Amino acid sequence: MEDLDGSPTTGLQRKIVDHFEGKVVRKDLTQLVKGNAVVPSYVLEYLLGQYCPTDDEDLIRRGVEKVRDIVNRHYVHRDESELVKSEIRQKGTHKIIDRVSVSLNEKRDVYLATFSNLGVSGVEIAEDTVMQHPKLLTGGVWCIVDMEYLHAEDSARSPWVIDTIKPIQLAGFDLEEYTSLRSNFDLGEWLDLIIQSIGLNPESFGRRTKLLHLVRLISFCERNYNFIELGPKGTGKSHIFSEFSPHGILISGGDVTKAKLFVNNNTGDIGLVGYWDVVGFDEFAGKGKRVQRDLVDIMKNYMANQSFSRGRNSMTAEASLAFIGNTDRSVSYMLKHSNLFEALPDTYYDPAFIDRLHFYLPGWEIDKVRSEMFADGYGFIVDYLAEGLHTLRQEDYSLPAQDRFEFDSSMTKRDQDGTLKTLSGLLKILYPGDEGKNCPPDVLKELMEFAMEGRVRVKRHLRRIDETFEPVDFRFTDRKTGEDISVETLEHDQHRMLVRAYHSEEDEDGERAERGEPKAEADALTQDTEAEWEPIPDLEDGRHLVVKENQTGVSYKKLFADYLRGARRIEIVDPYIRIYYQVQNVLEFCDMLLRELPEGEEIEVSLLTGADTENQEEQEEHLENLKDSLRGSPLGFDYEVTWDSLHARSIKTDTGWKISLDRGLDIFQAKNENPFDLGRINQEVRQCKPFEVTYLREEDATFEVEQREDK
Known part of the structure; x- marks a missing residue:
């Protein structure tokens, strides 16, 4: 079999199509039909899944043309909104694809819809529809809508009418079938399938980098998971949270309020955490950003206890929080002079907030996205994979690890919880079904080390910010083999001299402070690293x-x-x-x-x-x-x-x-x-x-x- 470009389909691609026919799509087709449409991948793949659920090249060609035609005719570009409105008026009715959000008009006691790209608001929508799709009430949902125009003499009423509205997401998901079909793939094949499903070419990455990409998915399958990724620009940090799943929403880190995120005390309406599996905060870093202190205080309580207050009452939610931001400093500089959280806004540069993070993903390890990194093979329709992860949110897959491994006694409950929640998420992605018990012991140990490393990164640099936190020995013991495994971050191992220099200087300053003496000059280790860059004094001028x-x-x-x-x-x-x-x-x-x-x-x-x-x-x-x-x-x-x-x-x-x-x-x-x-x-x-x-x-x-x- 050959694809549209004439290249042969590999054995893995053939295997994917054979076992998941109708649930996978050629990933290069998404970019092929997207064009200039600023529409999430899950919307396009929803359509591709309907019209290209096959590996037959003739059917794929016809399906791609059909999806292109649907996007061209029905997707509303903001700069063409007036043209679309005119077309609806002339024809009386027209099908559109747009992001729809709904609010309650208390004076009229009706629900009113707003169309993001069409630029139309105040459109009445049936209460039954809103109750069936409550996410319409917060953030908005991409929908296929049959829109009508009926002009009325009453100027107070909108001439726009919603005939039918269908949110773009999978109608159902069979977890038993999904886990059964997983058994036909070995770990390497399944890992590559997941990487292809999020639109990346697995041949461009090593095993560790693939796992780093998977960590971005954990927020979608693990309840109340607190994740942070800081790194250079252009590495695709926000893509997963903006385009992967209809169960997640990405907002600007500087635009959030208490009412929007948690609860509006005036109306009693619950905020984003009550409707979405994941709330992502984009552009989260930046020292100059101003954030409400009381918002961070509520957030800290929610991250620790999954609860927040509404007046005198307490409410709970299950949304995971993902914080995504850019760092300007190099890793080596931060290790020598400060810490890996230095880019956070001052209000978030708070030990109590940082201690509640389960995993710090080192964004500097992920290359800037290049064209050759995009997948051209078969992967799950992202909505299908997103539904699978959503279905698994209620499960706890960390029990096999708790039975097999014992944590060092110096690790706090938050250290252990952060490790186990990350491990649980990885097992749900890689070994769905049977609560992760089908994961081989050697892989379980590898994933345990990887999961713990993300928490080590949090705690090591938390101690740089607040020395009152006790030292922790991040290690665990295999109860069956007796093996003792110590875990450290990759950057710590790569820059041991810088870490030693930082702590040597800090320790000496602390001892001098106790004796009432001034800070010492840089210690020998620090002097060695800095002396190399001293200017040579006797260079000839002229x-x-x-x-x-x-x-x-x-x-x-x-x-x-x-x-x-x-x-x-x-x-x-x-x-x-x-x-x-x-x-x-x-x-x-x-x-x-x-x-x-x-x-x-x-x-x-x-x-x-x-x-x-x-x-x-x-x-x-x-x-x-x-x-x-x-x-x-x-x-x-x-x-x-x-x-x-x-x-x-x-x-x-x-x-x-x-x-x-x-x-x-x-x-x-x-x-x-x-x-x-x-x-x-x-x-x-x-x-x-x-x-x-x-x-x-x-x-x-x-x-x-x-x-x-x-x-």
């Missing part, structure tokens, strides 16, 4: 260097490193950073800086270059790709493209050095076409173009680049 054509033994490190030591900000001015190899030169310069930069430090680099009048779009694309590749590293990169004339080329530092370059960074001759040429990885063996360099001291250097705020 030094002039001439390099001849074809000369070798030259590198960016030999030319610049000594003069850049100690700098926190560097500005490059070069009018000819335009085409591919010129941008690659900037990358090699940044790579040199990163290799020289002591672990745990950061540096800012800005580039000012001239516009490429012939290929400006390509120039911008290359520079954006370079900026994206450095995002999350200790080197912050930004650039400006100007149409003004630039002539002099230079590198300036905030330590006062200006390096004048008559060729800029373009000092090497073209690379050998041989892909294995040593010059591709070693600048010193490459032949140079003729160029000159002058090193000048400027005590009053000024910069365009904006320094990161020191924490």
